[in-house]
Amino acid sequence: MxxxxxxxxxxxxxxxxxxxxxxxxxxxxxxxxxxxxxxxxxxxxxxxxxxxxxxxxxxxxxxxxxxxxxxxxxxxxxxxALGAEVARRAEEWRDAYLATPHGKPVSLRNR
Amino acid sequence: MPHDGPDHDHDHRDHTEPPSDVALRVKSLESLLIEKGLVDPATLDALVDRYEHHVGPQNGKKVVARAWTDPDYRQWLQDDANAAIGDFGFKGRQGEHMVCVENGPKAHNLVVCTLCSCYPWTVLGLPPVWYKSAPYRSRAVADPRGVLAEFGTVLDPDVEIRVWDSTSEMRYLVIPERPAGTEGWTAEQLERLVTRNSMIGVEKAKAPADLAKDAAE
Structure with a gap:
C-alpha cells in the first residue's frame, strides 16, 4: 500500500x-x-x-x-457550455496559435 | 511561408506553439463562459490572486495563537468559529461552516476529506498534494495511527484519535496543543510554532527547541 x-x-x-x-x-x-x-x-x-x-x-x-x-x-x-462547443473552441484556439507569428498576441481573430 | 522545406516544422517564427491539450481545454471553456457572460474575467483574476497570495496557513496560525493566549477567544471559536475567525477579517465562502476541534492530552483530531478535497481554505489556503491523494483519503479513516506515524507523530496508545471527514458544508480546523515551555510567549511568538500540518492534525505544533533547530539550518 x-x-x-x-x-x-x-x-x-x-x-x-x-x-x-x-x-x-x-x-x-x-x-x-x-x-x-x-x-x-x-x-x-x-x-x-x-x-x-x-x-x-x-x-x-x-x-x-x-x-x-x-x-x-x-x-x-x-x-x-456543451462538450462539442468546447471541443470546437479548442480547435479554433489551436488554429489561432498556429496562425499567429511568434511573439504576437494570440487572438481568435487570427485564425 | 511555403511548407515545402524539410525544416518548416522547426521554424517557430511564423507561428506560436499551442499550449498543452489540457491548457487548451481550460482556455476554451473560459473563453466560452466569458463570451456568454456567465463569468467575469476580473472575478477570475481576483479569485486566483486571493488563493495565490492572500489566504494560506498564515491565517490559521493567527487563529491558533490567539486561542492559546486568550481564553475568551478560545471559547468563541468553540461557540461560533465562523464569527471568531471572521474577527481577523478571514471570511469564508457562503455556506461553509467552520468547526474548530481542540487537541488535548487525551484526544487528538485529524482532518480528511474522503470524497474529494474539502478543506478549510479560509484559514489554510489550498490543500497540499498528499491531502488530495487516495492513500491519505482512505487511510486517515482506516488507520489514522499509522498515517500519523508516517508523519512522525506517535501518540500514546491511550490518546483517542478523532477523525473528521470534511464536506462542502463542514470544514474543520485543528487547534493543536500549546507546546510546553512557552509560558509568557506573545501570540506573535507562538504563531511561529503553528504549522499547516498541525492544523490538519497530522503533526503536533513545533516545540521551542525546533525553532532553534530551524534557525541553525
Whole structure:
C-alpha cells in the first residue's frame, strides 16, 4: 500500500497556470449560483472515483485533471457550455496559435 | 511561408506553439463562459490572486495563537468559529461552516476529506498534494495511527484519535496543543510554532527547541 508522505519542498499553490484558471472558473460558477458547492463536491468526487477505476494512481498529482473533467461535465450537464462547443473552441484556439507569428498576441481573430 | 522545406516544422517564427491539450481545454471553456457572460474575467483574476497570495496557513496560525493566549477567544471559536475567525477579517465562502476541534492530552483530531478535497481554505489556503491523494483519503479513516506515524507523530496508545471527514458544508480546523515551555510567549511568538500540518492534525505544533533547530539550518 502506498504510504502518505510529504515532500520536503514547499509546494506552489498551482503548478501550472491552467490549474489556477480551472480553479477560478469552478469557484466563480459556484459563487454565481450556477451550481452549489455540494453539487461541485459530488461531481469532483465522482470524477476522482471514475479516474481511479480507470487506473489513475490518484496520488494527488492528477488532481486538477479531475477538477477540469468535473468542471467540463458539470458545465455540460447544466447547459453552460456543451462538450462539442468546447471541443470546437479548442480547435479554433489551436488554429489561432498556429496562425499567429511568434511573439504576437494570440487572438481568435487570427485564425 | 511555403511548407515545402524539410525544416518548416522547426521554424517557430511564423507561428506560436499551442499550449498543452489540457491548457487548451481550460482556455476554451473560459473563453466560452466569458463570451456568454456567465463569468467575469476580473472575478477570475481576483479569485486566483486571493488563493495565490492572500489566504494560506498564515491565517490559521493567527487563529491558533490567539486561542492559546486568550481564553475568551478560545471559547468563541468553540461557540461560533465562523464569527471568531471572521474577527481577523478571514471570511469564508457562503455556506461553509467552520468547526474548530481542540487537541488535548487525551484526544487528538485529524482532518480528511474522503470524497474529494474539502478543506478549510479560509484559514489554510489550498490543500497540499498528499491531502488530495487516495492513500491519505482512505487511510486517515482506516488507520489514522499509522498515517500519523508516517508523519512522525506517535501518540500514546491511550490518546483517542478523532477523525473528521470534511464536506462542502463542514470544514474543520485543528487547534493543536500549546507546546510546553512557552509560558509568557506573545501570540506573535507562538504563531511561529503553528504549522499547516498541525492544523490538519497530522503533526503536533513545533516545540521551542525546533525553532532553534530551524534557525541553525
Amino acid at each position: 502506498t504510504t502518505v508522505s510529504e515532500p520536503a519542498f514547499c509546494e506552489p499553490v498551482f503548478e501550472e497556470p491552467w490549474q489556477a484558471q480551472a480553479f477560478a472558473l469552478a469557484n466563480a460558477l459556484i459563487d454565481k449560483g450556477f451550481f452549489s458547492a455540494e453539487e461541485w463536491a459530488q461531481a469532483l468526487g465522482a470524477e476522482i472515483r471514475r479516474a481511479q477505476a480507470a487506473g489513475d494512481p490518484d496520488t494527488g498529482e492528477t488532481y486538477y485533471n479531475h477538477w477540469l473533467a468535473a468542471l467540463e461535465r458539470l458545465c455540460a450537464d447544466k447547459g453552460l
